[in-house]
Amino acid sequence: MSMTSTRHASVATVVLADPAGGVEATLQALGRQVYEQVGVVVVGGSAVPDVEVSGRRVVVRDTVAEVMSSLPAHVTHVWMIREGAVPRPDTLSALIGDMDRTGASIAGSKIVRGAEETLVSVGLVTDAFAVPYTGMESGERDQGQYDVVRDVAAVAGVSMVVRRDLLAGLGGPDPEMTPRAAAVDMCQRARLKGARIIVSPASVVDYPVHRPTRYRWQDDASRIRSMMVVYGPLTLLWTLPLDFLIGLVEAVVSLFLGRWLVFDFFRSWGWNLVKLPSTVSARSRARKGRTEGDAELFRYQRRGSVRVSRLSVAVATSLRRRLPGDDRLSVESIGNDVRQPAFVIGLLALLFVLLSARNIWSDGLPSVGFTAPFPSDGLDALAGYAGGWNPAGLGSPEALRPLLAVSGLVKLVTFNAVALSEYLAVAGSMLLGIWGMTRLLRTWSVPAAPALIAGVVYVAGPTAQGIAGTTHIGTVIALGLLPWVLRICLAPLADGLWPGVVRFAGVVLAFAALGSLSPLALLVPVPVLVMYALVRLTDPRAWLGTLLALIGTGFGALLLQPWIWSSALRGVAKAGFAYWEVAPVVLVTGAVVAVAAVVGVRKEIGMVAGWASVLTGAGFLGARSGSFGLGSEFESVSLAVAGLGLAVGIGLVCERVTAEGIGTWRRLVLGVGTAATILLVVSSLTIVVPGRAGLPGDVYQDALGFTMAREGEAATARVLVVGPTDLLPGDSRSIEGGAYRVVSGTGPDLGEVRLAEPLAFDALLHEKLRAIIAGETRSAGGELATFGIRWIVVMGDSSGSDADETALAWRNVFAGQLDLLSLSTSTGYATFVNDTADVGRALTADFVPWQRVGWTYVGEPQQDGEVFVAENADEGFGPAPHDTVGGMNVVAASTGVVDYSPDPTARLQTTVAAIAIAILIIAGVVARRRR
C-alpha cells in the first residue's frame, strides 16, 4: 500500500447548500475547526451571511465544478459538508488524520443528532439496488459501539473529505440526484476508480435536524440512476428488472399499510426515462478509466433487498397491530407471540386457506354454474363494463355486472396472469374473511384465538360451502368483505374532521366493493345493523353504525353505475330457486351453538348473541325461501348472513368457555356449544381435500375442451349448450320446457355468465330452435350456422337406463338431424358438430372466419370487403358502414378488426364512478395521514 503523507494537507471546505437552511451554524462551526482550512466556499446557497472563516471571507459558487476550477493549486483535499451540519472542532483534523493513516481517498464523519447523540450514520453499506443501509436500530444512541475506522461502501454526504484529484476526476456529486443518493453515487464511482473509502468515527458531526428528502420518489429515482451509472451491463440485466418488480410489489403492498407509493414508483422510473440521455453520458464518464469491476462494488453490499426487508417488517408490524392483543411484534416479543394460541391458530388459518384454494392457484377458477374464469384480458373486461359490448349469449349492449370490472382490475394488477388473479381473489377473500371476523368480534372484546376459529367456520363452514355450492362467485368473494363492512360501521369513531373523512371514505368504498361483488350483499348491512341497534337500544355506536350503513349503501350503490341504472335488484333476487339443502347434523350443531351463545355468555354480551342467533335463523330462512319467489343468488347472500351470525355465536361461545367463575350448568351448555363448534370446524376442514375453496369441480372446461382440438377453431365459433337448467353455464333460456344457451367456443368466461334481455337475434335463434324441435327441419346444422354455432353439447347423462329425461329429449332433437355429426368425447356428454361448411361468428362475404381475440374480432383485412358478425345487431359495431342483415351486423372488413363503440352515457357514468373512487381513496389516505 502506498502511503501518501497528508501532514501538510491543504484543505478547502465546500458547504453544500440545503433548502432546510442552517448555514450560519455550519459556518460558525467551521470557524472553530482546529485544522486550518484554505477557504470556505458555499455552493448553491443564495443567502450567505457576511462572515469570515479562519480570517477568510466565505465565497459563493453555483456548482462544485466552479469551485474545483477556482481552487488554489496547493489545495490537496476538499471537505464537503452539508449546510446545517455542525462539525465538532476536531472533526476535520480527525478526518485528515484517519485518511493519512489509512491511505483512503474519501473519509466520512460519524453523524449524530441532538444532545442525545442519536446515531444517524457511521458509514453505509448498500444492497445490490444501491439502497443505503446503516445497520442501526432506529433511535440507537452513540455509545462508541461503532468507533472503529473501517472501510465502507459509502459515507453520508453530510461530511466527507475527498482527495482533490479524485474529486476533479469524478466531477463532484451528481447535481441531478438528492444529496444522500449523490453521496452514495460518488462513493461508488470513486470505488470504480480504485479509491478506498473509510469512515472516521473520531470525526463527529452533529446534524441536528431530521431533513427528509422533500419527495421520496426523488431518492428512488436517484438510486436507479446511480445503478445505471455504475453497474456493468450484466449486473444491470438483473438488477433493473428486479428493482422494478420490488418497487411494484412495494407500491401495491403499501396500499394496505396506508401508504400511497404508486405514483412515486411510476414517477421515479419515468424520471429516469426522461433523464436517460444524461444518465448515459454520466455512465460513460464514470466507467471510463475504471480500474475495478462490479465485483468491487459487491464487496460491501449486504445480501437481499433492503426494501423487501423493510416491507416485510412493516407488514408484520401492521398485521400484529391489527390482531387482537396488546403486544407489538418486536424481536423481544416474537418468542412470546409464537407461543400464543392466537399466533398458532392464525398460522394454521393461513395454511388452511392456502391449502383450501390450492387448485385455483394451479387450474384457475372452475367453470361451473355461475362461476367461470375471469376474462383473459383485464382491459377488455373494464372496457366492456364501461359501456362496451356485453358478450354473453349472442351479445347485447346491456350493462355488465360490476363484478366484471372487479375481475378486470384484478387481472390488470396481476398482468393478466391466468390463475393468479383468481387465486388472489378467492384466497384473499378467505383470508380477509377470517381477519375481518377477528376484527368484528373485537367489537365485543372477543380475543384472537376464538375469533380465528369463528373466522375459519365463517369462510369455510357449512354456510360458506353452501354459497360455493350455488356457484355465485361474487358472493363467495364478497363473503370476505362482509365482516369488514360491519366492523367499519361499528368501530369507535374519533372526534375531528379527519377521522370523519377517513370513516366516510372507508364506508363508501367498502360498501361499493361489497356491492360490486354481490349487488344483493349491498342490502345486507342496513337490516343487520338495524337489528343490532334494536337489541342494543342504548348503544350509540349501534345507531351510528346503522347511519353509516345507510350512507354506505346509498353512496356505494351510486358507485355501481352504470350497472345500477340499468338493472333491477328485484330480478337479481328472484332468478332461480332458493333452497339450501342442509344436512340435519349441520342444522342441529348450528342450533346448539346459537343456544349455547345466548345462554352461556355473560349478560352484557347476551343480546349480541341473541342478535347473532336471529341473523342465523333469518339467513337460514332466506336460504330456503324459493317458495316465496326468491332465487339462488338471494340464497347465497342469505347464507352469508347465516354464516355471519353463526360465526359470531361461535366466537362468543369459544371466548366464554375458557373463562373462570362460570356456573356448572352454564359451563355444561358452553361445553356442548364448543363440541358443536368442533364439529363445524371439522366440517369446514373438508374443503381442503378438493382444494377449490369449496367450489364445485370444473364442468364446462372439461365438457368444452374438445373444441380446442383444432387450433384456432374454437375462437371462431360458438357452442350451443342444452340440457337440464342446473347443468348449464350461468343463465339459460327456456324453450318448450327445455333449457339452452350459447357460449363461446373457447368456453364461457365470467363475462358470459349472465345473459342480457333477449334481442332480435336471440329471438331468431329461439325460433330456429323451435323449428328444429318441432321437426320442421332436419337441417339443424344449417340453421344454427347462422349464429356461428359449430358445436352442440347436451349436458347430463343422455344414454343408458339412467339417462336424464331432459338430456335425452335434447339429444333426440339433435340426433335426428342430417347435417350434424356425432362426436365421441371423453366427457360422456352427447356432442354434435355442425357438418355445414361455413360456420363462424364473424365471417367475410367469402366465408373466411375471423377470430375472436379478447372481446373483438380480428381477421385478414379486405379492402371493400364485409364481415358478417353474428351478434345482436347494434349500431355500435364498426368500422362503418354498418348494416343489419338477418338480425346480425355487417361491417367493413377494411381494417381487419371489428370494434365496438361504447355507449357514451355508460362510459361517462363509469368515468364519474372511477373518479369518485379515486377521490375517496386519496381523501382517505390524506385524512388518515393527517389524523
Next chain:
Amino acid sequence: MRRTLLLLSAAALAFVGFVQLGPQPSAPPDFGGTDVTTPDGAAAQPSAWYCPWVEAGDVVDTDIVVASLVTADVGLTLLDPVSNTDPVQFPFEVVGPGGAGVDVGSVSRRGESPAIVEVSDGPAAVMALQHSDGFVSGDRCTVSVPKRWYLTGGSTKTGTFTELRLFNPFADNADVSVTAYSEFDLDLVAELESFDVAGRSWTTIDMEPLLPFRDQLVFTVETSVGLVIPTLIRSDERGQASIPGSGPSTTWEFPIVTPGDLEPFISVMSAGGDDITVTVDIVTETGTVRNAREAVVGSETPALIPLSDIAAAPYGVRLRATSEVAASVIALVPEAAPDEVPGGPDDTTSTTTGEGDQPVEEPFLRGVAGTVGAASPSSQWIVPFDTLLDAATTVWIMNTGTEPATVTLQPLAENEEPPFDVVVEPETTLAVPVDVGLGIYGFWVDSTAPVSVAWEIVGDRGVALVAGVTAR
C-alpha cells in the same frame, strides 16, 4: 327475558325455513316435434325424405322419383356402404308443377345405398322403385320420423324371407330395439333387444335365422336414443316387396290390393290394445262389400286376413278397427297351381318340370307386392310414380264416401301436360292407367271429396304396390 325472546325469534325463523319445500322436479321438456307421427309415414311437404330401400348394382337398379307442385331444388344424397366415406351428392331441380326421376345407377353404383332426398319447397313427394330382371319393388319414401314404428306383412315360412332395413341418416347413433310378434305371440329375440345403428349408416337384419318358420311376422321398432327409418322387405323366389314402417290408426284404406291379380292379405297388428275387432270392407270398381271380413287382434298376436275369396279382382280395402292398429297389404302369387291363377304376370322364359322325362314348359309367375295404406282419405294427393317399358302403371283412386268425387289429375311430368278429370263413384275404386313414355312422374290429385290413392306397376319383372302421399 329479551335474550329468550331473541332466541325464540331465531328458532321461529329457522323453523319456517325448515318447513320450506324444495323446488318441484321440473318435468322433462315436451319435444313432441321430434316424435311427430304421420300414421302413414309421409306427407307432401318441403323437407327431407328418407328412402331406406335403394340399391344400384350389377343386377338391381333403382329409380328415385320426385313429384312437386312447385319448382324446387332437390338434393339427392346416397350413403356409402363403406363407413367414413363421404356420401354421394346429386343436386337437381324439379320445375313445378312437374316431376323428375333419377336413375341411381347413373349417379353411383355402389350396391345398397339408402338415400336422403331434400326438397327445398313443396308440396312435393318422393318414391323409390327397385327393379331388376327378376322383380319390381318399391314404395314412397318416408318423411315422418317417429320413435316407434310398426312394420307388418313379414313372414319366414319356407321359401319366404323377411329382412328389416334400419336406416339412420342422422348424426347420432341410434339405440334401437326391435320387438317381433308372430302367430306365437311375442317372439323374444335377445339380439334385437337393444343395439346400435351408427349415425349415417344402416343395418339390414335377416329374420330367417332369428325367427324361422313364422307364417306371420310383424315388428315394432323403437329407439331410445336417435332415430331410424325402417322398412320391411319380404321376398321369395317369385319376387320382392318393400313395406315401409307406419304409425297406428283406427282406419286404413288401400285403394288397390290385387295388383296383377295376386292373392291379397291384410296383415294387422295391435298398437297396444287387446282384442281389437278389425272389420274389412271390400271396395270394388262397382261397389262396396261392407263387413266382408272380421277378425280379432290380440295385443301381442298379429292377424293375417285373406281377402282373395271375397270378391273378384280388382278391388281395394277399407279397414276399420275398434282401436289403433297398424296394417299393410301383402299380395302373393296364389299357392294353387299356376294355371289356376287367373291373370298375373308370368315369366316368358318359363321354368320346366319333368313328366315322363319330357320337359313341360309352365309359366312361372312373378310377383310379391305390399304396401301400407292411407290412414284417412284426403282431397289432395301427390302420387309420384314410375313407369317401365315392359310394365303397366296404374293409379287407383278409392272413394269410400257417399258422394261421387270429381277428381282432377294434373300430370307431373318433365314437360307440361294438361290436367284431366275423372269421376269416382261413391264406395268404388277407379283405375287410371298411366301412359308410358311421356315422362310423367306423378299426379297431383285434387278431388271434390276425400279419396285415397295408390298405384301399382305390373309387368313381366313382377308387381309392386305403392302408396300415395297426402298433400296435407
